[in-house]
């Protein structure tokens with residue numbers, strides 16, 4: 147039985163990844179500032195730790211860890227990314243530098259790092275597909291992306307020096323049940339689900355930007371499958387994981403409203419929209435047998451009822 151450490155196991159993707167690794171037969175330790183908010187962790191043991199601290203990184207690696215999955219990060223949607231630049235750059239660099247340094251000292255053989263498509267520059271609508279190499283010359287749209295790019299390089303450098311098999315994924319926007327849905331750190335799919343769930347039929351909901359920005363949204367089970375395949379592979383270059391179904395923000399809102407069975411009116415307001423467009427190649431991850439299997443409509447059918455239930459419970463608690 148292999149021992150896996152999932153850093154950020156209290157978070158959205160980390161909690162789902164823990165379930166998958168346990169189902170695959172790993173012995174899993176989770177580490178995070180806090181346990182998952184919405185369901186008990188499936189990890190065999192869970193250590194509360196602040197991974198900005200090098201000693202804490204060493205502590206969570208004690209007793210032998212074969213594989214580290216590093217998903218701990220101070221992060222959120224575009225609103226948070228723009229409001230908390232300094233916290234993001236400081237906290238995440240500390241986590242990433244100290245965790246890979248401690249993993250190297252502990253003799254960890256395989257190390258997965260969760261980067262983001264925020265490392266890429268803004269793209270024009272209709273621009274042809276960008277491969278992983280397109281991240282250079284570097285021009286990320288926000289400081290979160292610059293930190294991710296720097297940490298990719300830190301992880302790769304430690305891999306080369308210490309003979310660690312490093313695997314780096316650049317995640318696209320990921321959504322699903324048990325993701326942050328309120329409080330300021332939620333991302334667009336959860337925020338739209340919440341606004342639609344809170345609305346009465348015919349109400350107006352606010353959407354940041356003019357609704358034309360193009361994105362793709364990856365259902366969390368698909369993303370986790372990509373993580374597992376990439377980590378088990380021999381590919382040591384940063385690799386996009388995502389869904390090739392690209393939609394505008396308007397189309398995302400329309401999908402959520404259709405799933406909810408509500409007609410809502412949209413009021414476009416100024417807000418931190420982020421890049422205008424995305425169009426990434428998935429050839430590398432598909433070469434490892436990965437294919438996103440959950441189209442947006444199906445993913446929203448699985449996610450909306452969960453968000454609507456949270457909205458309902460919060461209403462009842464008031």
Ligand code: NAD
Pocket residue numbers: 153154155156157158159160177178179180195196197198216217218219220221222237241260261262263316317318319320321326333
């Ligand atoms: P999340 O916020 O739900 O989970 C991150 C977890 O890290 C949280 O539970 C948080 O408590 C923990 N954490 C933060 N600071 C910590 C610290 N000092 N010590 C220990 N734990 C700490 O985020 P997520 O959506 O699950 O994202 C996981 C990873 O994937 C992150 O690296 C994120 O940047 C990356 N990513 C996510 C998306 C997405 O759409 N969700 C897209 C691109 C990249």
